Amino acid sequence: MCLAVPAKIIEKNDMMATVDVEGIQRKISLMLLPDAKKGDFVLMHAGFAIQTIDEQEANYTAQLLKEVAQNDNA
Amino acid sequence: MRGINMGKGDITMEDKFITMAHGAGGVKSRELVEEIMVPAFDNEYLRQMHDGAKLPVKNNIAFTTDSYVVKPLFFNGGNIGKLAVCGTVNDLAMTGAVPKYISVGMILEEGFPIKDLRTIVDTMSQAAAEAGIYIVTGDTKVVNKNSGDGIFINTAGVGNLIDGCDIAPRNVKPEMDIIVSGYLGDHAAAIMALRHNLQLPDTLKSDCAPLNKLVYKILQAAPKIAVMRDATRGGAAAVLNEIAAQAGVGIIIDEDKLPVRKEVRGFCDILGFDPIYLANEGKMVIFADKTYSSRILAVMHKDVYGKNACIIGSTNSIAPGEVGLRTAIGGIRIIDMPAGEQIPRIC
Amino acid sequence: MIMPEECKKAAEFFLQNIDRLITKPTRFMEVCGTHTVSIFRSGIRQLLPEKVDLVSGPGCPVCVTPNDYMDTAIAYAKNSNVIITTFGDMLKVPGTSTSLYEARAEGADIRIVYSPLDALQLAINNPAKKIIFLAVGFETTAPLTAATIQTAQKKQINNFFILSAHKWTYTALDALLSDPTIKVDGFLLPGHVCVITGEAPFSFVSERYAKPAVIAGFEALDILRAVYMLALQVQNGQAKIENAYKRVVRTEGNPIAQNAISSVFSNTSANWRGFGGIENSGMTVNAAYAQYDALHSIPVTKENSRENPACRCGDVLKGNINPTQCPLFKKICTPEHPAGACMVSIEGTCHAWYKYGQGRYHYGR
Structure with a gap:
């Protein structure tokens, strides 16, 4: 029961934030992630932000997959 | 519209809401028809004001009916009235007919705002004009408060079958191309987002549209297409499964080729939907011999309702009746017939 | 941004290496139901070599x-x-x-x-x-x-x-592992559970039961990469918790x-x-x-509850049988008329097997 999607905070108002998922917006709660800032990518689950997405780690994973793809499967 | 006196009086409708009197067949009923319906739908056949419309048709006709219930009644890109006209027009077009005349039956709930009814009727009139069809007969009934959902609409329609076209699932053979006319899932997203406090960008609208003129152009360019069907309830998945079963062919479509807007993908990610199961109201799926594909696409790309058309897959003889989807990583999964309504999930 | 071609190539890399690293029949369990759905939706089961079996655990609430x-x-x-x-x-x-x-x-x-x-x-x-x-x-x-x-x-x-x-979740995983009849060689740990709990509650998997485990994300390539990491551990005789979902799973x-x-x-x-x-x-x-x-x-009086005795959801959830071995599967129990919860939830193993065609699938492996 863990469908969660990355969302970008475009507005923060105390413990509520407006987030954007591919152009779709929703108001979600920051009660479980009070330090999240405008501009952060967060993981959204059932109307709550539950973690900040570490962009460095996300880039690292993407880079790793790209490298693996270039490897000729030797 | 039986028994309507067409003498133009000075009646002006002052009621703000539908009352039981509007369905009782008396003065109020007449006001409703004369001041709202007739001016909006006006045409020579409706003006006959007979028990039924007397219509000129060629020998072979297509005939269809559909009922429309939707919540919310008004949504980005249309309303229930537009659905009711386009839906029946499209059903006729899919049979290879030129839609001509439709009927409109409305069931109104006591207390329904007259201004909303006017909006719906005006939209129907515009949709009929765009499709080039006539609304030739109709009926309204009123039910008690809480016995309806504001408004239900039924439309039925007839159209002239185009000579030389044979649109039927049995014509579908292995190794044919499968074409969709544009982005999938826009309508469902526009309807369902509001229910879950999701705010869609204004650019994302229901795709509700009459496809008959596009279909006519396609059939002029390629009269021998095997079959086409509009992908409404159950989405493209339902159409693909129906055709696979009826034609006894297998189908493989390519996930990478499915046209889905990023907003609709986002909507699906949030609520756990699959875009291929989402309802459309202005999209069709065409099965045709590969030799016709480029001609069909060329025609479609010039039309506002087909400009994003593309080939999404093909039929085969390997797995009769089965619809498979080749995934982004090269696997295959079965796309089965949708089981009932789409329900959002958190899991 | 991963392009479609890169996606297929990366998948090929992982699949070939999983095939190379795993030398005997091996069972991995994905604990989370969202993993189950993702695995079926991306067709991972058919792509994996036959010796690698993915079974679904008790992770669909x-x-x-x-x-x-x-x-x-x-x-x-x-x-x-x-x-x-x-x-x-x-x-x-x-x-x-x-x-x-x-x-x-x-x-x-x-x-x-x-x-x-x-x-x-x-x-x-x-x-x-x-x-x-x-x-x-x-x-x-x-x-x-x-x-x-x-x-x-x-x-x-x-x-x-x-x-x-x-x-x-971890309590069910513990109960499962304490059952000596369970044969699982490694675990895909539920990424979004770990977002909340961190790694610590799952450390017993490697410490007490000496099983490899990888915290996995939910994209198809996240899952393939995690299976590849499990295969590496198996090959090297290791049993540790690894985190392949660091972009959202912090240690704590x-x-x-x-x-x-x-x-x-x-x-x-x-x-x-x-x-x-x-x-x-x-x-x-x-x-x-x-x-x-x-x-x-709020006081409530409910009927006496009982489970359908023929329903084998329990064995399916433990990974002991696959859905086709349940006498109700596809006969009495379908998504339209589910007898057990594994058929009703889209995350359920039975639903996934039914919907995504395991066992009635003619497009070849």
Whole structure:
């Protein structure tokens, strides 16, 4: 029961934030992630932000997959 | 519209809401028809004001009916009235007919705002004009408060079958191309987002549209297409499964080729939907011999309702009746017939 | 941004290396139901070499929810003063004799919500009604319910209640591993549970049971990469917890969310479909927040619950059998008429097997 999607905070108002998922917006709660800032990518689950997405780690994973793809499967 | 006196009086409708009197067949009923319906739908056949419309048709006709219930009644890109006209027009077009005349039956709930009814009727009139069809007969009934959902609409329609076209699932053979006319899932997203406090960008609208003129152009360019069907309830998945079963062919479509807007993908990610199961109201799926594909696409790309058309897959003889989807990583999964309504999930 | 061609190539890399590293029949279990769905939706099972079997564990909260809970929810739904709010997942789950879906058709007021906060808003909008939120889910979802209850208290909303079926995933995993008949060679750990809990609660998998485990994300390539990492551990004879989902899983998890759980809930024995009672595996509203516990505040009489004796959801959840070995599968039990919860939830193994065509699939491996 863990469908969660990355969302970008475009507005923060105390413990509520407006987030954007591919152009779709929703108001979600920051009660479980009070330090999240405008501009952060967060993981959204059932109307709550539950973690900040570490962009460095996300880039690292993407880079790793790209490298693996270039490897000729030797 | 039986028994309507067409003498133009000075009646002006002052009621703000539908009352039981509007369905009782008396003065109020007449006001409703004369001041709202007739001016909006006006045409020579409706003006006959007979028990039924007397219509000129060629020998072979297509005939269809559909009922429309939707919540919310008004949504980005249309309303229930537009659905009711386009839906029946499209059903006729899919049979290879030129839609001509439709009927409109409305069931109104006591207390329904007259201004909303006017909006719906005006939209129907515009949709009929765009499709080039006539609304030739109709009926309204009123039910008690809480016995309806504001408004239900039924439309039925007839159209002239185009000579030389044979649109039927049995014509579908292995190794044919499968074409969709544009982005999938826009309508469902526009309807369902509001229910879950999701705010869609204004650019994302229901795709509700009459496809008959596009279909006519396609059939002029390629009269021998095997079959086409509009992908409404159950989405493209339902159409693909129906055709696979009826034609006894297998189908493989390519996930990478499915046209889905990023907003609709986002909507699906949030609520756990699959875009291929989402309802459309202005999209069709065409099965045709590969030799016709480029001609069909060329025609479609010039039309506002087909400009994003593309080939999404093909039929085969390997797995009769089965619809498979080749995934982004090269696997295959079965796309089965949708089981009932789409329900959002958190899991 | 990964391009489609890169995606296919990366998948090929992982698949070829998994094939190279695994030399004998090997079973990995994905604990999380969201993994199950992703695996089926991306067609990973067919792409993996035959010697690598992926089995689904007890990680679909709907599937492990026993009839007893559904019957209670349905009994509440029949109270005309109550509005039931639920995630869509629960709507069609069968109880002993009916489901919420059928109860709704019979006139019960049942609303699907996306968030427990939407349920709380409904309570604010309907002060004369009692709003019961069906609080189902694991560690990922429980803190949301907890935060919603705390909000209700702060705003002094007294017509909001929950019926808790929240559970700790790791307790079921522990119960599973303590069963000597279970044959699993490694685990894909539930990424979004670990977002909340961090790595620590799952360390027993490697420490006590010497099994390899990888915390995995939910994209197809996340999963393939995690299986590849498991294969590397198997090849090297290792058994450790690795984190392949670092972009959101921190070692310590989300302490604020952990705190929300411990402030509002206390541990209790809970019933898991297929496993029976597991000590300290459930979360019940604690004394400080008891007024928000539906069972505490709203009396209810429900029917005697029993499970369909022929339904083998339990064995499926333990990974002992696959769905086709259940006598009800596809015969009596279908997504339209599910006999057990594994068929009703889209995350359920049986539903996934049915829907995505395992066993009736002619497109070749």
